[in-house]
Amino acid sequence: MKNNKIFWLGIGSILIFGAVLLYGSRLISKKEKAVITLPQNEETGILKKRSGQVTLTPEEEKIIAQIKTHKVLIENGKLSPPNLTIKLYDQVEWENKDEKACQLEGEGWGNIPLQPGKRFTQSFEKTGLYPYSCGSDPQLRGTITVE
Numbered sequence: 241m242k243n244n245k246i247f248w249l250g251i252g253s254i255l256i257f258g259a260v261l262l263y264g265s266r267l268i269s270k271k272e273k274a275v276i277t278l279p280q281n282e283e284t285g286i287l288k289k290r291s292g293q294v295t296l297t298p299e300e301e302k303i304i305a306q307i308k309t310h311k312v313l314i315e316n317g318k319l320s321p322p323n324l325t326i327k328l329y330d331q332v333e334w335e336n337k338d339e340k341a342c343q344l345e346g347e348g349w350g351n352i353p354l355q356p357g358k359r360f361t362q363s364f365e366k367t368g369l370y371p372y373s374c375g376s377d378p379q380l381r382g383t384i385t386v387e
Contacts, residue, residue: 309333309361312382314342314354314374322382326364332384333361342374 296304308330313320315337324332336342336354344352344360347370352360354374364370364386374380 303329307331307363311335314338314380317377317379319374319380319382323385324382325385325387328367328386329363329365330386331361331363333359335359342380344372344374346370346372 306327306329308327310324310326310330310332312322312324312332312334314334317338326332334342334344334354336356336358339356341356342354344350344354346352346362349362349364349370354360364384367386370384370386372382372384
């Protein structure tokens, strides 16, 4: 009988210790401003190359808070709008609403197959002019100007 009480006392202590540990870790994580978990070895732009949990610097938090996403629709054989002027670090999201796939080709940033109904987002971290097209179709050409 005495061994039974010791066993349950030990189990109870472990459960209480686990609960305190879990609660304490939640309190600690709430004090951190922003934590992001990144895949290993992924290029993350303004966050540079990092992996695991990342606590953002105040400068990174400020940049991220100001990032806007601009949309370009691929629909009825046209880009809408074909030309955009955006700010540094902003993103452009292309959405293919056509019935056929688009090979989104961006000079200096990629060659992406974009199936019907799918989206692709690209951030721009250097100023300049970024021409792009959807394959060789002359009506599906545009530019992103980053200021």
